[in-house]
Amino acid sequence: MNITHIGSVLLQPFPWVLVKVTTDDGITGIGEAYHGAGVHQIVVDERLQRPLIGQDPRHVDRLFRDMMRSMSASGFYQGTVMSAISGIEMALWDITGQTLGVPIWQLLGGKFRDTIRLYNDCHAGETETPDGYAAKAKAVEARGFDALKFDIDPLPSRRDRYNRCISNDDIAHYVEVVTAIRESLHPNTDLAIDAHWGYAPVDILKIAYAFEDLNLLWLEDPIPPENVDAMAKVAAATRTPICTGENFYTRFGFRDLIQAQAADIISPDLAKAGGLLEGRRIADLADMYYVPLAPHNICGPVGTVAACHVCAAVPNFLVLEFHHLDNPVWSALLHETPLIHDGQITVPDRPGLGVTVNEDAVRRHAKENLGFFR
Ligand code: MG
Numbered sequence: 001m002n003i004t005h006i007g008s009v010l011l012q013p014f015p016w017v018l019v020k021v022t023t024d025d026g027i028t029g030i031g032e033a034y035h036g037a038g039v040h041q042i043v044v045d046e047r048l049q050r051p052l053i054g055q056d057p058r059h060v061d062r063l064f065r066d067m068m069r070s071m072s073a074s075g076f077y078q079g080t081v082m083s084a085i086s087g088i089e090m091a092l093w094d095i096t097g098q099t100l101g102v103p104i105w106q107l108l109g110g111k112f113r114d115t116i117r118l119y120n121d122c123h124a125g126e127t128e129t130p131d132g133y134a135a136k137a138k139a140v141e142a143r144g145f146d147a148l149k150f151d152i153d154p155l156p157s158r159r160d161r162y163n164r165c166i167s168n169d170d171i172a173h174y175v176e177v178v179t180a181i182r183e184s185l186h187p188n189t190d191l192a193i194d195a196h197w198g199y200a201p202v203d204i205l206k207i208a209y210a211f212e213d214l215n216l217l218w219l220e221d222p223i224p225p226e227n228v229d230a231m232a233k234v235a236a237a238t239r240t241p242i243c244t245g246e247n248f249y250t251r252f253g254f255r256d257l258i259q260a261q262a263a264d265i266i267s268p269d270l271a272k273a274g275g276l277l278e279g280r281r282i283a284d285l286a287d288m289y290y291v292p293l294a295p296h297n298i299c300g301p302v303g304t305v306a307a308c309h310v311c312a313a314v315p316n317f318l319v320l321e322f323h324h325l326d327n328p329v330w331s332a333l334l335h336e337t338p339l340i341h342d343g344q345i346t347v348p349d350r351p352g353l354g355v356t357v358n359e360d361a362v363r364r365h366a367k368e369n370l371g372f373f374r
Pocket residue numbers: 194196220221246296
């Protein structure tokens with residue numbers, strides 16, 4: 001069996017990137033790459049395809065390394081290139097699973113669980129008031145989710161857009177908002193808060209200390225991601241659990257973060273960080289420090305189901321992100337729909353990814369088709 005073609009499609013209005021790998025015996029694999037700028041074009045770049053065309057798609061790890069090597073002299077790459085590689089890697093696993101008649105989770109070592117718990121990323125409240133946030137939280141909880149996330153991005157009123165500092169009024173606002181959300185939810189419903197890299201350690205710690213009695217699931221990306229030492233300082237200083245990881249790539253990128261114990265929970269994005277086997281490796285690295293895994297995920301249903309295979313196959317899975325509640329395009333892209341029941345996805349038992357793309361729906365929502373339907 002050899003790879004004959006690799007195509008991509010950029011969807012709209014949300015710019016998901018789907019990948020399709022075709023083989024000479026008629027089996028095709030589907031994957032999804034993180035929606036970074038130009039990723040759908042990198043997927044079909046000749047330098048990325050050269051090590052794949054004509055090769056047996058079932059040698060997934062070797063092809064993963066060949067893709068990295070082909071894209072840079074050192075064999076190491078981050079950013080949009082790794083997102084494209086991640087989407088192709090998923091499709092190679094889909095082909096391998098179909099060929100062997102087993103689901104991907106089986107190829108990753110078997111499964112620890114049959115259903116994958118999701119948290120719904122709610123972003124903001126129905127209004128900017130504490131009551132507006134609490135109303136949104138209760139409405140989403142009532143739909144079956146027992147884990148939610150809200151954002152505490154820097155407010156437009158902040159004094160200075162560049163120094164990462166926050167006024168006492170803004171701290172008081174977010175403490176009031178998050179307290180209102182927490183008090184509106186069932187005690188056993190988990191609440192995570194995302195700071196989107198917006199703050200200086202000295203200021204996010206004021207917020208983290210004020211949150212300590214709210215028993216948050218985590219406070220995410222409290223400071224920018226580049227400085228592991230600063231992240232470790234924040235994590236060590238507060239009882240509020242710190243989560244980070246969506247801007248880290250491959251096991252090599254996670255190594256310092258995990259070894260420095262700079263995060264209580266890590267959140268790799270599997271459609272970005274290197275794909276499914278790399279996700280398993282990152283999870284194993286975290287497990288050596290007893291750190292749970294809560295993958296970042298803003299994918300359409302293909303990337304979300306792919307992530308579910310890893311989440312099923314690693315012991316330290318905590319919860320998987322979900323972004324697209326009530327998005328009819330998200331729900332239309334697979335034949336298997338609805339995927340989500342009571343805030344959970346049942347791990348597919350069918351070979352490969354275990355789901356099939358509705359190509360009519362993809363065609364309807366395609367912004368740019370670079371060979372996906374070939
Ligand atoms: Mg985030």
